[in-house]
Amino acid sequence: MTPSGKPGCFGRALVVLIFLWMVGVTVLAQLISWTGPIITGEEHPVSATLWQVGLTGTPLLLLAVLWRSPRERAIFWAWLLAAGYVLVLVPGRLFLPAQSQAMLWAQLALSLLFGAALWGATRRASIPGGANAVTLLAALAAAGWVALPWLALGALGSLLDTLLALALGLTAGLVFGRILAVTWLAALAAESRGRGWDLFTGGLTAAGMLLLAGSGLSFNG
Numbered sequence: 001m002t003p004s005g006k007p008g009c010f011g012r013a014l015v016v017l018i019f020l021w022m023v024g025v026t027v028l029a030q031l032i033s034w035t036g037p038i039i040t041g042e043e044h045p046v047s048a049t050l051w052q053v054g055l056t057g058t059p060l061l062l063l064a065v066l067w068r069s070p071r072e073r074a075i076f077w078a079w080l081l082a083a084g085y086v087l088v089l090v091p092g093r094l095f096l097p098a099q100s101q102a103m104l105w106a107q108l109a110l111s112l113l114f115g116a117a118l119w120g121a122t123r124r125a126s127i128p129g130g131a132n133a134v135t136l137l138a139a140l141a142a143a144g145w146v147a148l149p150w151l152a153l154g155a156l157g158s159l160l161d162t163l164l165a166l167a168l169g170l171t172a173g174l175v176f177g178r179i180l181a182v183t184w185l186a187a188l189a190a191e192s193r194g195r196g197w198d199l200f201t202g203g204l205t206a207a208g209m210l211l212l213a214g215s216g217l218s219f220n221g
Helices: 009-039 046-066 070-088 090-094 097-121 131-152 159-190 195-216
Strands: none
Touching (some): 046 090, 070 090, 070 097, 070 159, 070 195, 090 097
């Protein structure tokens, strides 16, 4: 770790390296999930998801606890919480593709439980102004993103499937926005490094969260 909490090139480089590590692990886990039934005969991609969470969550946990700079530590916490969300969604991977409605019910219930726990743990956190708007926008965006397959392929699902997908997307978006508010946005309010770096780092933080959290939604992300 750096000897002081002062920002430096090493911290920025480490954030990028961790992001690339998460991309590689997540893509590999998704490939295994999609090809598992063909190659190994495993219909439930639970093991691939657990490996994904373990390989991404372990370094993130160490960095979130031990890193001194609040700015980078907030990013690691945001990604760690997103990985924790994926872990909570693991039981939803036990359903077969023909059980899409049951899967949506399960992931919605698990998302609500995770969201309630998150709100309870961060209810006294310092939330910067504008964070509520970010949370709402994230919820609306996630609702459309999660429901898009059902809206585009409506013949494959009922109206209830579409409504469940919208509800899951809204819940996931609220979780995403809350994590972003209590980690990155809070750190940004306390320490800015210029508009350019703030936009780049904020985009990287959000992209990492979407990568992890999105991989746990639906059947194979």
